[in-house]
Amino acid sequence: MKELAKKYNHLEVEAGAYDRWVEKGYFTAGDLSKKPYSVVIPPPNVTGKLHLGHAWDNTLQDIVSRFKRMQGYDMCWLAGMDHAGIATQAKVDARLKSEGISRYDIGREKFLERAWEWKEEYAGHIRQQWGKLGNSLDYTRERFTLDEGLSKAVQKVFVDLYNEGLIYRGERIINWDPQAKTALSNIEVIHKEIEGAMYTFNYTVKETGEKLQVATTRPETMFGDVCVVVNPIDTRFSHLIGKHAINPANGEELIIIADEYIDMEFGTGAMKCTPAHDPNDFIIGEKNGFAKPICINPDGTMNELAGEYNGMDRFECRAALVKRIDGEGNLVKIEKMMHQVGHSERTDVIVEPYLSKQWFVKMKPLADDVLANQQDDDTKIHFYPNRFEKTFNQWLENIEDWCISRQLWWGHRIPAWYHNETGEVYVGLEAPVDIENWTQDEDVLDTWFSSALWPFSTWGWPEETDDFKRYYPTSLLVTGYDIIFFWVARMAFQSRHFTKSRPFKDVLIHGLIRDPLGRKMSKSLGNGVDPIDVIEQFGVDSLRFFLTTNSTPGQDLRYSEDKIKAAWNFINKIWNASRFVMMNLEGFTLEDVDLSKLSTIDTWMLGRMNQTIESVTANMERYEYAMVGNELYGFVWDDFCSWYIELAKANLQSDDETVKRGTQSTLLVVLTNILKLLHPFMPFVTEEIYSSIPHDEKEEALCISAWPETIGTTDETAVKDVAHLISIITTVRQIRVDYQKKPSEELDICLKDAQQNPEYMSNEINATLYKMCKAVCKDSLEGELLVRPIDNGTLSVSMGELVNREEELEKLTKEKEKLEKEIARSNGMLSNEKFISKAPQAKIDEEKAKLQKYEEQYRIVTERLAKMA
């Protein structure tokens, strides 16, 4: 038994422990004698440091991992990281730029070398942070989305889907990021409400000379227009159909056609149509066999179609063009308006809808397969909280094809080759044999394409490895609601398609971490908090407890330093309670533990412990950590520290060795179980204390010890008796405060009126009462009395001359009125026939007992009032 330091110091407690755990192999899975439980970490991007959101997400997983490990599962929490295509490439680009070069200067191969250097550097940082957080990860199975095995899985999936007709290459309108110069998928576009304008121009009708008003929010695309469209039933324009309007941007003739797509109410009722820069216009262009001229370059500047604006930025061109048309007298009006405009998730620049040849996944059949399996409990993914299942389903029901090709270098190169002469497409795991005649596709795959395979590719799939057979499908995934579409849905359909299974049985969804004002933490606001700073200041145990016990599943969490301090104080409380226990366990060993002869308070404590173990375990299984936290906080602080330890002091000073031993045993057993129950939340401090108290040598470390089980059966009598005792003590203390009795002054009390258990007023309890509130229990009292209702009866206290008759009368009268109200309420319920006939019997009995108690208290109070009057 080693000594605990006088003060809780999180820096000392947390130093070194993690490395010991890892070195001992406690987190390495593979014990075949146990049932497997597996979780794959959402692989963090190798772009930089982990933030508070990661800390939250990871701690939730660590709580599950430690809990399941203690429950005796072969727990495997698989470590890994994501290459994060566009994000990492941007970081490496920025680093190159700081050296005064660009990726084009060094070429693809050298660039990738630099990117791998970056990855190694940041992987090291991330592992360090995982350690600080206490993540009980299995590093022996760590994977990277771009490592050899996972790349093979990616290629197989691509080739198979291609061969099944579920991946195709097509020329369509995609979302183009002009800064990153790559295509994006629909969900990588963030729609933001920004101020724009609706420009209305006059188009001269060639045949009649009349002016046709056409409105647009994007005048710069007029260089790519092919026609003007009106609704076929719109009588305002029916005479113009088939005629031509002059495009005021470039003087070209645009045929006026009719299409039902046009909303007559919107704008002027006449729409300009740019098939290469708008998805709806594209459809109209297709339908009518128009050309699809592109007027914007990949970098967001105008091309030669824009004539004098060739090379100008698209937005500068817009302004210049409007000004010119205005000068020519063809600008009708500019109306400012708020509208949703797509921005790139990564670069935040305005996305350009762009006609481009890209690779797509045909989503409908894949999504339908998942949806079908969501109907069955045994095949569905269970969402916690449940409501996110609806979000998930609705997205899959309305899914569109997924654009998976990216014009980047950092990522999985698309396994497609084009014949240099014939243009023939070859897709395969191996390059074509006559490679000199072929050119491989330059593009790489969306980073989420590989992430989608993460729950099975990490175990060695497509090989039928032992790990794959044992740990897949995984048990649980933990992630934020913000990436249900990006990741959860995609894992769901790839798993379904390639492994005929769900990727995980459960998915626990958490919210976003917000700043103290409720705003999102972001770089631009500068309101982010570095978890490492918090850990330095308060320790990771405090941070973990704060993160996981202050919100319900799926809700956002506001960062609050006060609450982290509160967590620290709680840990400090545990620390000091542990010190107390140890001070009273001098020379006490595990062999001395004997729970066969216990005092009432010991029995009560064990009963409360049993209740807590049962309830905490149940809530751990439901991922209800706020409830667990609340419960353990109250159990430790109130039941264990405020009541049990204080009540136990009399026993610990007892001359009766049996009494003392029973209490020592209870202290040790309960403290040990408290440490176990709290271990998943605060692994460091609990492990430290555990190593200092007598413990089973077979359970050399707390993190691999067994989860607590209830001991014996709860003694209901002891529970009632101690509840009664607590009620007496509290009431006496209250009287002391009311009458400003000095702590040293003794009070004579009488419980004769109470319906107490006769055995109750044992010497033991008398000693306890005296110790706790200097109250001496007498059979009868003389002089002026105070009468107070308590938990199960009434308490009388002898106050001598101190009683203020008027105050006391007022108090008792108030009490009497309160009791009258309660009795009336209770009587009302019990005399209500419908209540008696419909309410459950237990409820009725409960109400009857209450009524009886109230009536008894009422009798005593009125009696006393009569005497005083």
Place this chain on the structure above:
RNA sequence: GGAUGCUUAGCUCAGCUGGGAGAGCACUUCCUUGACGUGGAAGGGGUCAGGGGUUCGAGUCCCUUAGCAUCCACCA
């Protein structure tokens, strides 16, 4: 235009299957008692956003209104 969440004590939030309103922080009074003043004891504070309904009984279930937030889909 669809969907979701939130609205409970001064603040931040719990309250799960309906059965006498809770926690932490803050506030008031008192306490240098040997685990802890990062503490202890006792207290004050809420017509559970508004309205309607179901029920013997509603913070809890249903409908509705308002405010805040988020997601999805959109109109040139």
